[in-house]
Every structure is written in C-alpha cells, then in structure tokens.
Amino acid sequence: xxxxxxxxxxxxxxxxxxxxxxxxxxxxxxxxxxxxxxxxxxxxxxxxxxxxxxxxxxxxxxxxxxxxxxxxxxxxxxxxxxxxxxxxxxxxxxxxxxxxxxxxxxxxxxxxxxxxxxxxxxxxxxxxxxxxxxxxxxxxxxxxxxxxxxxxxxxxxxxxxxxxxxxxxxxxxxxxxxxxxxxxxxxxxxxxxxxxxxxxxxxxxxxxxxxxxxxxxxxxxxxxxxxxxxxxxxxxxxxxxxxxxxxxxxxxxxxxxxxxxxxxxxxxxxxxxxxxxxxxxxxxxxxxxxxxxxxxxxxxxxxxxxxxxxxxxxxxxxxxxxxxxxxxxxxxxxxxxxxxxxxxxxxxxxxxxxxxxxxxxx
Amino acid sequence: xxxxxxxxxxxxxxxxxxxxxxxxxxxxxxxxxxxxxxxxxxxxxxxxxxxxxxxxxxxxxxxxxxxxxxxxxxxxxxxxxxxxxxxxxxxxxxxxxxxxxxxxxxxxxxxxxxxxxxxxxxxxxxxxxxxxxxxxxxxxxxxxxxxxxxxxxxxxxxxxxxxxxxxxxxxxxxxxxxxxxxxxxxxxxxxxxxxxxxxxxxxxxxxxxxxxxxxxxxxxxxxxxxxxxxxxxxxxxxxxxxxxxxxxxxxxxxxxxxxxxxxxxxxxxxxxxxxxxxxxxxxxxxxxxxxxxxxxxxxxxxxxxxxxxxxxxxxxxxxxxxxxxxxxxxxxxxxxxxxxxxxxxxxxxxxxxxxx
Numbered sequence: 001x002x003x004x005x006x007x008x009x010x011x012x013x014x015x016x017x018x019x020x021x022x023x024x025x026x027x028x029x030x031x032x033x034x035x036x037x038x039x040x041x042x043x044x045x046x047x048x049x050x051x052x053x054x055x056x057x058x059x060x061x062x063x064x065x066x067x068x069x070x071x072x073x074x075x076x077x078x079x080x081x082x083x084x085x086x087x088x089x090x091x092x093x094x095x096x097x098x099x100x101x102x103x104x105x106x107x108x109x110x111x112x113x114x115x116x117x118x119x120x121x122x123x124x125x126x127x128x129x130x131x132x133x134x135x136x137x138x139x140x141x142x143x144x145x146x147x148x149x150x151x152x153x154x155x156x157x158x159x160x161x162x163x164x165x166x167x168x169x170x171x172x173x174x175x176x177x178x179x180x181x182x183x184x185x186x187x188x189x190x191x192x193x194x195x196x197x198x199x200x201x202x203x204x205x206x207x208x209x210x211x212x213x214x215x216x217x218x219x220x221x222x223x224x225x226x227x228x229x230x231x232x233x234x235x236x237x238x239x240x241x242x243x244x245x246x247x248x249x250x251x252x253x254x255x256x257x258x259x260x261x262x263x264x265x266x267x268x269x270x271x272x273x274x275x276x277x278x279x280x281x282x283x284x285x286x287x288x289x290x291x292x293x294x295x296x297x298x299x300x301x302x303x304x305x306x307x308x309x310x311x312x313x314x315x316x317x318x319x320x321x322x323x324x325x326x327x328x329x330x331x332x333x334x335x336x337x338x339x340x341x342x343x344x345x346x347x348x349x350x351x352x353x354x355x356x357x358x359x360x361x362x
Numbered sequence: 363x364x365x366x367x368x369x370x371x372x373x374x375x376x377x378x379x380x381x382x383x384x385x386x387x388x389x390x391x392x393x394x395x396x397x398x399x400x401x402x403x404x405x406x407x408x409x410x411x412x413x414x415x416x417x418x419x420x421x422x423x424x425x426x427x428x429x430x431x432x433x434x435x436x437x438x439x440x441x442x443x444x445x446x447x448x449x450x451x452x453x454x455x456x457x458x459x460x461x462x463x464x465x466x467x468x469x470x471x472x473x474x475x476x477x478x479x480x481x482x483x484x485x486x487x488x489x490x491x492x493x494x495x496x497x498x499x500x501x502x503x504x505x506x507x508x509x510x511x512x513x514x515x516x517x518x519x520x521x522x523x524x525x526x527x528x529x530x531x532x533x534x535x536x537x538x539x540x541x542x543x544x545x546x547x548x549x550x551x552x553x554x555x556x557x558x559x560x561x562x563x564x565x566x567x568x569x570x571x572x573x574x575x576x577x578x579x580x581x582x583x584x585x586x587x588x589x590x591x592x593x594x595x596x597x598x599x600x601x602x603x604x605x606x607x608x609x610x611x612x613x614x615x616x617x618x619x620x621x622x623x624x625x626x627x628x629x630x631x632x633x634x635x636x637x638x639x640x641x642x643x644x645x646x647x648x649x650x651x652x653x654x655x656x657x658x659x660x661x662x663x664x665x666x667x668x669x670x671x672x673x674x675x676x677x678x679x680x681x682x683x684x685x686x687x688x689x690x691x692x693x694x695x696x697x698x699x700x701x702x703x704x705x706x707x708x709x710x711x712x713x714x715x716x717x718x
Contacts, residue, residue: 136402165402165556170601177654199656199664219683222657236659279660279680300538303562305586305599306635306677307660311534322660324635324679325586335541 001064003028003154003186004049009058011044018044020210021058026188027203028153031180033218034190035197035234036207042190043082045207046156049188051075062154073103078155080147082162086131086139092118093127096145103150117145120179137168144172148179157189161196173199194234198222206230213354228351231275237309240281240319242348244274251348251360254315255294258345262358272352280347281321283310283339284329290342291362298337312341364426364517364550366390366413371422373408373574382408383419384574390567395544395551396579397561400571401597407522409571410554414520415439426518442511442519442549446527448503450495450510457482457491459506463514481509484546485539501532505539512547521553525560540564558598562586570594592708595631601664603631603702604674611672614648618696619703621715628706634664636700637676639692641685647693650674655686667694 002025011019018041026032036042047053049060051072060067062075078099086095093114094101100110118124121141131139144160157176161169177200180187191197197204198218205215208229214221218234225231232239242253250257251274282290296314303325310321310333321341323330333339345360352358366389373383382405390396398406411417413424415436423432431439442463450459460481464474482488485505495503504524512519525536541564544551555561561568562582569579570593578590589595595603608615608627615630616623640647650667658664661680666673676694678686686692703711 166558166600167401167597167602195658198658218657219655222661223683235657235661277661279662300534300541301563302537302559303582304559304659305562306633307662309660311538324662326635335545 001028002026002061003063004188005059005061006045006049007059007061009045009048009060010056011041011048011053012056017210019048019055022207022211024205024212024215026186028186029184031177031187031189031200031202033197033201033204034188034207034212035194035201035204036190036192037233038192040192040207041210042192042207043158046158046188046190049075050077050079050156076150076152076154078147078150078152080144080155080157080160082158082160084140084143084146084160086142086146088131090130091127092123092129092131092134092142095131095142096127096149098146099150113149113151114145117148120148120182121145121175137164137172140164140168140172144176148183152185154186154188157187159191160189161191161193169196176200194236197234204234206234225349226356228273228275228354228356231277231349231351235277237278237320237322239275239277242274242276242319242343243317244272244348244350246272246350251350251358253292253343254317255343256290256292258291258348258360258362260348260350260358261361262350263356272350272357274348274350276319276343276347276349278309278320278322280344281312281319282342282344283312283321283333284323284327291345292348293340293342295338296341298333298335298339300335301333312339314341365392366518366550366552367425368413369423369425371409371412371424372420373405373412373417374420381405381574383412385422386576388569388576388579390550390552390569392550393548394566395553395564396567396569397565398552398554398569398571399558399561399565399597400556400577402556404571405574406554406556406571410520410522410552413518413552414441414443440516440518442514442516444504444508444511444519444521444524446523448500448507450503450506452496453494455492455494456487456498456506459495460509460513463510467514477513477515481513484543485509486535499529499532501528501536504528504536508540508543512543512549516549518550518552519547521551523555524553526555526557537563558600562598570597572597588710589631589702590710592629592631592704595633595702595704599633600659601634601675601677603633604637605629605631605704606672606674611670614669614672617648618698619701619715620698624703624711624713626705626711627703629704629708631702631704632696632700634675634677635662636696637667637674637678637694638696639665639667639676639678639682639686639694641690641692643691643693645693647695650692650694652686652688652690652692654688655683657683667692669694 004026006024009022034042048055096114097110123141201218204218205212213227214230244251244253251260296312299311299313302309307324345362348360350358368386368388371386374381400406460478568585570577572593578594586598606615650669653666653668655665663678663682665676698715703713705711
C-alpha cells in the first residue's frame with residue numbers, strides 16, 4: 001500500500017495553474033525526492049499533504065484514508081519547512097521539543113525524543129544553547145531535528161539544505177540519508193538541486209508543468225530518462241540542447257547527421273528536441289571518428305577539482321563538456337583555443353512532445 | 363605595480379575574545395591574482411578590509427612594496443575595490459561610470475577614451491556603453507563596477523565576493539569576464555571568496571584560510587593535488603579527501619601505502635576520484651561492500667564503500683554505474699603516488715614512494 005497517494009490533484013492561484021491533475025504516490029520506507037525547478041509547485045504539493053493548503057480538486061490518501069476532513073495537527077507528519085525560523089528566546093532543546101509541546105506530550109516523552117533526534121543530528125552538546133550561539137549549519141540541524149522530533153512514520157522536508165555552503169551540504173546529505181535509514185521511516189523531500197536529488201533519493205519524481213512526469217530510481221531515470229524535463233534538468237551541469245531537426249529517420253545538426261531509431265511519435269505537429277549529456281561530448285580524443293563533429297572555441301573552464309566543466313561555442317551555439325581532471329591533453333584547452341569535438345550518435349536522445357521518442361544509432 | 367606584504371599582522375575583536383587574523387607574515391606577489399579562500403568566519407574578509415584600510419590591525423604592518431601603509435586612509439592607498447553589491451554612479455552612463463576615475467589622471471582625452479573602449483570590449487558591454495547604469499540588471503551593473511575599479515590602473519585591486527549575489531545565469535558570464543580581465547591586467551589582485559570552484563577557476567594562487575591563519579598558499583592545481591594539511595585536503599574537492607586513521611586501520615593504511623610508513627604518519631589521505639574499484643574479487647586491493655552509489659557531476663558515480671568501520675568514498679567515471687551496485691562486494695585500491703600522509707598535527711609528512 002502506498003503511504004501517500006495524490007490522485008488528479010489540482011491547484012490554481014487565479015489564472016496560474018500550479019498543480020494540473022497530478023498523480024503521484026509514495027511507498028512506505030522510501031526516501032522519495034520530489035525534484036522540480038524553483039516555482040514548479042513542489043512546496044504547494046507538500047503543503048496540501050500537510051493540510052496547510054486546500055486543493056481545488058482531486059484526492060489525497062494518507063495511510064489509505066482520505067485526508068480531506070483531517071486537520072493538519074492530526075495527520076502525524078513531521079515537517080521541516082523551507083524557510084525555518086527558530087525561537088530566539090528558547091533553548092535548542094525547547095526549539096526541538098516545540099511540535100511535541102504543542103501536541104501536549106509528557107515531559108518524559110519530550111525529553112526522550114529530543115535526546116534521540118539531537119543524537120542523530122550530532123547536536124546533543126548544543127541543547128542548552130540559544131539560537132544566537134549557533135552557526136548557520138547548527139541552526140539548520142536544529143530545524144531538521146525539530147521536524148524529526150515527532151515520532152511517526154512520515155516526514156516532509158521542503159528544500160532543507162537550500163543556501164547552505166558546499167561543505168556543510170556534503171555532510172548533511174550523508175547525515176539525512178543515514179538518519180532515514182536508521183529510523184526506517186519515509187521521507188518526502190523536495191529540492192530543485194539535481195545533485196541533491198540524485199544523492200538522496202531511493203525514488204525520484206520529476207515535477208514539471210504541474211504534474212509528475214516520471215518516477216524511478218535515480219540511476220534508472222538518469223540512464224534512461226523518459227521525459228525531456230528529466231534529461232534536461234536532473235543532472236549537473238545541465239544537459240546540452242542540440243540545435244537539431246528531424247529528417248525522416250535522421251537527426252540533423254549543424255555538424256553532421258546520424259540515423260535515429262525512432263519509437264512512437266512521428267507526428268510532425270509535435271515539437272522534437274535532441275539532447276546530449278555533457279559527459280558524452282568528446283573533446284580530447286576519438287572525436288574524429290564521429291558522424292557529428294565540428295570545431296568549437298573554449299569559452300571558459302571551470303575547475304571543480306576532480307573534474308572540469310568546459311564551456312564551448314560553435315557557430316553561435318553554446319554547450320558544455322565535462323572532463324576528468326586527470327584526462328590527458330587537458331592543458332591544450334586554453335581559453336579561446338579551437339578544439340575539435342565529437343558527439344557519439346547513441347548519446348543523442350530525442351524527445352517529442354516531451355516524451356522520449358528516439359535515440360541516435362551508430 | 364606592487365607587492366603586498368603583511369608583517370605580524372594580527373586582528374582581534376571584543377578585547378581579544380575573537381581573533382580574526384592571526385599573526386600573518388605573507389606576501390601577495392606583484393601582478394598575481396590571489397584568491398583568499400575559506401569557510402565563513404575564517405577571517406578572509408577582515409584581512410581584505412585591513413589591506414584596504416577599512417579596518418585597522420590590532421598589531422603588525424601592511425606594506426605596498428616598501429611603503430608602510432598601515433596608518434594610511436583608504437583613499438590614500440591607491441587601490442581599486444569591488445564589493446558584493448555593485449557600486450556605480452546612478453544617473454551616469456556605462457561609459458561615464460568607467461571614465462569617472464580617470465578624471466584626475468594625467469592622460470590625454472584620446473588615451474582616456476582608448477582605455478574606456480578597451481574595458482568596454484573586455485566586459486562585453488560595447489553595445490550598452492551609452493545606457494544609463496540603473497537601466498541594467500544587477501549582474502551587468504557589477505561588470506561596470508569591475509571596469510570602474512580597474513580603469514585607473516591602480517596597482518592593487520581588491521574584490522570582495524563580487525559574484526556571490528549575481529544570478530546563476532549571469533555568474534558564468536561574470537567568471538568569463540573576470541578571467542579575461544585578470545589575464546589581461548597585470549595588477550596585483552586579491553579576490554575573496556568562499557567558493558572553491560570560483561577560486562580554482564580564477565586564481566593564479568590560492569591562499570587557503572582557516573581560523574585566521576593561512577593554511578596553504580599555492581597555485582590551484584598544486585593546492586588541490588599536494589594538500590599541505592588535512593584541512594586543505596578536506597576543504598577542496600566535492601567531496602573532499604578520504605582519510606584513513608593509521609591507529610584505527612593500520613592494516614588498510616599499510617596495504618595502501620605498501621611501504622614502511624614514516625613514523626610520524628597519523629593519517630593517510632587520498633581523493634575519491636583516485637580510488638579504483640573492481641568487482642573482480644580475485645583482484646588486488648582492499649575488500650569492501652558497496653553501501654551506496656549515486657550519480658554526481660557529469661554522470662560520474664560517487665560510491666560509499668565499507669571496509670569494516672571505515673567508509674571510503676570513490677568517484678568513478680560515468681560508465682561505472684552498472685558495475686557498482688549497493689550490496690555488492692568489491693576491491694578498492696589507490697595509486698600510491700596519489701596518497702598523502704599527515705602527522706598528528708594534520709600537517710603533511712614528506713613522502714616519495716618512488717624512493718622508498
């Protein structure tokens with residue numbers, strides 16, 4: 001049984017359709033990540049589940065029961081909101097305990113719960129401090145602990161790592177994953193950060209234009225995306241959109257064409273787009289053997305340590321390649337240099353009307 | 363042009379309860395772009411403010427070449443500055459903004475015009491030269507602020523997180539502009555940032571700061587490859603270095619290094635991308651269970667491997683996803699030339715495997 005099931009859920013604000021007959025279900029024991037660009041409706045969807053927002057239509061089943069008559073306080077969902085505020089005059093202990101105090105739990109229950117979640121998030125030694133004595137990262141941990149204090153089976157986390165610095169996020173991503181595993185509960189977690197989604201999820205759902213377009217394990221969705229929004233945005237750096245046209249069974253680009261295995265949509269009225277991932281753009285080797293190849297100018301190299309993102313321009317089109325920092329000939333990529341690039345046929349994926357409709361074949 | 367030399371520079375706040383800058387002796391070389399990199403609260407902004415004359419040190423001196431500027435006011439130091447938010451003159455055009463600092467300079471009008479034109483080309487705003495600055499978005503205004511700061515050819519230019527608040531789309535363009543500018547100019551540039559990618563991308567030298575002190579100062583790739591401290595190994599990289607404590611995992615450490623460990627070694631460190639993983643269980647290496655695998659930058663696969671209580675992160679090429687599955691048994695190893703050794707004070711221990 002699904003722990004949460006949204007069916008035909010709709011929500012508009014004036015003329016702005018945010019959720020458009022959305023269907024989505026979350027199974028028990030998952031780290032379910034809801035991935036979508038900012039303002040794609042993730043928070044609104046989570047808030048309908050929490051009972052903080054009323055949908056215009058559709059149903060939400062929580063633990064098998066319709067929620068329409070269940071007050072927010074009776075839904076038994078732990079919640080870490082996006083913009084959290086700690087009570088400045090309360091200790092860390094009392095901040096974490098707040099949802100339990102509101103639920104009128106006994107002092108024993110509260111103390112035990114605070115001790116447990118503070119331990120999980122490694123802030124046990126901070127419980128007597130007030131928020132002004134904490135660093136930004138420590139505050140974030142307190143907010144997450146407060147969301148986890150309620151002893152239940154479902155927790156909703158709305159972009160809890162947004163705005164945190166790099167190193168802190170690296171640590172909290174591991175902590176969140178391990179915390180959920182240790183608790184054996186279900187997390188429903190919204191983010192617009194593709195690396196966060198891919199690192200945390202046991203299943204990821206891609207939200208775009210008001211509906212969930214695709215769900216699956218992050219590895220599956222990454223390897224074989226079925227919807228254009230998954231391929232375009234559930235990766236870092238963002239995917240390359242190729243200036244391509246379809247001619248019978250060929251994908252034609254300014255740098256050559258390849259045959260494509262087309263499945264399904266061949267309706268000319270439906271717009272088709274071709275994408276290729278940055279790691280598949282070959283710039284240092286082998287590119288001469290490719291049906292699609294050309295010359296590009298190196299616009300910028302971003303050094304991430306383990307790898308570099310190389311920004312290229314060819315005939316007014318911009319695209320990116322990713323190369324490992326230990327790759328041979330990396331020094332040849334000086335700014336402004338002209339390099340030969342190649343795109344393997346099978347790395348080009350075609351989408352028509354949003355859906356996967358073909359792939360280049362060698 | 364000028365070196366910037368710091369001698370015994372120290373800054374405390376609140377009667378010594380907070381030390382922002384700790385007895386620094388350091389030279390920023392003439393004509394070099396140095397990024398002051400470090401986590402928030404490490405003292406990098408305070409240090410820059412002292413060099414700018416916006417803050418007075420508790421003790422120690424600042425020299426520009428051989429001139430002691432410690433007690434000089436900011437306006438007497440002959441420096442250009444760029445802040446987090448663009449500082450431009452409202453009501454003036456892009457061209458006028460860039461030309462303004464040249465007013466008192468001993469240059470002919472033609473020379474001034476040539477200089478402004480060159481900068482307009484460098485920041486890619488030739489078409490916007492006559493627009494009023496307030497009509498521009500904040501990222502473009504920041505470009506104007508950058509050109510304005512450098513137009514007078516002051517020997518020293520200071521940047522305080524100039525692209526931290528710029529839109530993500532514009533950030534890339536700004537990085538390109540700054541990169542081109544830094545290559546073109548031979549002023550002494552100090553650039554404060556908390557963003558390692560920005561520092562690695564823009565700097566000739568990175569001065570990595572931690573707790574008021576310079577942890578390591580080196581060109582970007584050298585800093586990344588030859589970490590002088592555990593902090594440097596941890597801070598650079600995404601994720602940072604993997605550390606193996608010799609006390610807790612002596613056998614693993616010994617197996618990886620394959621030589622007699624120098625006595626001072628307390629920890630060995632290596633980068634996740636240098637870990638090799640094979641699912642061939644007859645291969646050589648340390649046995650482990652795959653705990654987790656996720657797709658990261660450029661489709662690479664970041665795995666967590668468990669060897670007893672030790673968790674090792676390995677960043678594998680993009681085509682590795684199918685061969686590494688959670689729950690699977692693997693062997694992992696690291697090329698010994700990629701291994702760094704650290705002592706109990708977290709400083710690198712000299713080690714050259716080839717000579718052992």
